[in-house]
Amino acid sequence: MPGPVVRLRGVSKRYGDFTALDRVDLDVEQGEILALLGPNGAGKTTLISIVAGLVRASAGEATVLGRDVVRDYRFTRRAVGLVPQEVNFDPFFSVEETLHFQAGYFGVRLGTERLEEILQALELTEKRHANTRSLSGGMKRRLLIGKALVHEPRVLFLDEPTAGVDVRLRQQLWAYVRRLRARGTTIVLTTHYLEEAEALADRVAVIDRGRILLVEGKDRLLDRQGGKTLRISLTAPIAALPGALRALGARLEEGGGAIDVDAPPSGSFGPALAALAEAGLPVGDVETRRARLEDVFVSILGGGAGKETP
């Protein structure tokens, strides 16, 4: 079995007294989508930047396909594509020129077929001759993704790729990311939107204050740390729970107008529903809710993190 595409061992980054990354170990496996989640200033961009060659680690070793990112930078940078968080553009050139130049820096002549594919996938075909200055924010962001793909990298780092992008385009970009993965591209994603990680990621790494707190398969993480809740809305509030429901761990919510029952991901609500029918309570509605990555993320960070994770 081939080794990890990206491997970090004991990687630290210090800026004076501030430690941005603290002895990080992380493996990114071939062909997976790894979501890197963490609150503001957690070290996500620093980590990505070290692998891409934008930032130098203070200690430790980072490798791409087994080659050191500093000593073998020509090899590793050809294997890596980076979509940076900040939108950038060169106001002197068109979309097509920008893509040709970016490919050239990587020692690649951008063929017509590849150019057309990138332009079409990112819906930039009509703007191919437009000056990059005239592009909308979303188009500029798509161009960043195009630039990161011109040399067909083995691993793609997406640092907040859909920030400021509308819902329709976000869905298209997600579909494109899935297509890239299907073609064997390994993807590391940091995202502003937890639902993005939930929709795309195979594995999730949670980072906070420069330390990796957890790396786990998304589904396994949701199963282990998550769970599900049954909410029974009543048509008239009740003062106390029937004993059978209390024994199942149910609790009263909404001033007695609703009952919540928690269960593990693979658990059953059958006993709770039977107890509910037995008690003859005035049921208005019944719904179940699975824990989402957001809940897991907040619980891992001790409830201190909000929904934003840049």
Add this chain to the structure above:
Amino acid sequence: MNLLGLQTLFVKEVRRFLRVPGQTLLSPLITTSLYFLVFGWSLGSRIQEVDGVPYARFILPGLVVLGVITNAYLNSASSLFVMKLQGTVVDLLVSPLSYAEILGAFVAAAVARGMLVGGIMWIVGSLFTGFGVAHPVLALALLVAVAAGFAALGFLTATWAGSFEQVNFLPTFVVTPLTFLGGVFYSASMAPPALRWLTRSNPIYYLVETLRWSVTGRADAPPEAGFAVAAVLAVGALLAAYGVLRSGWRLRG
């Protein structure tokens, strides 16, 4: 070696300055024409000759040196600074281009602009003075070395600079005064003692005099001095720029 990368960055940098020809090429053309109208043509008819050289022909080398220095410097300085400002410098830093390739492409493009502007100035000036050049190969070699040195200085300045004002500091407050006090419009030997001392303490004076010697065959200073200044400047500035780029200062985190 990433030859295609080097070539791509060079072509991009050249296209960049060709996209704004009014600013990069037309502006020096107009400035040179004005210098010749005022100093060469109107004033020149009164001054006649300096060191046995017609006045218009006497001032041409200094103006060409000023044009080459300013344009080579501004090309690399403004390009790198705009890339820093726009964030596109990231495109280079994540690429497999080596430090030498990045610096080489920037400097080569800046030399191209400097030589192009210098060439335009020389052609315009020569319309007034005649096209003869005593030592054309040495003149070219000197100007390429001067352009490379100032291109590297521009690269260094842009690496350090946090504002356009800082980028413009060197050409406005250092290069232009030194060039004007470097014997562009006068001969040091004919100047008052204080100005003569000031002029001969100025390294740009030796560049101007050596180019003057290369063009007219006459100069107020030994031509070797100008070549030595150009060589020290080019090697020193290129090594400094390479060292700073390699250190990652203000570019890589």
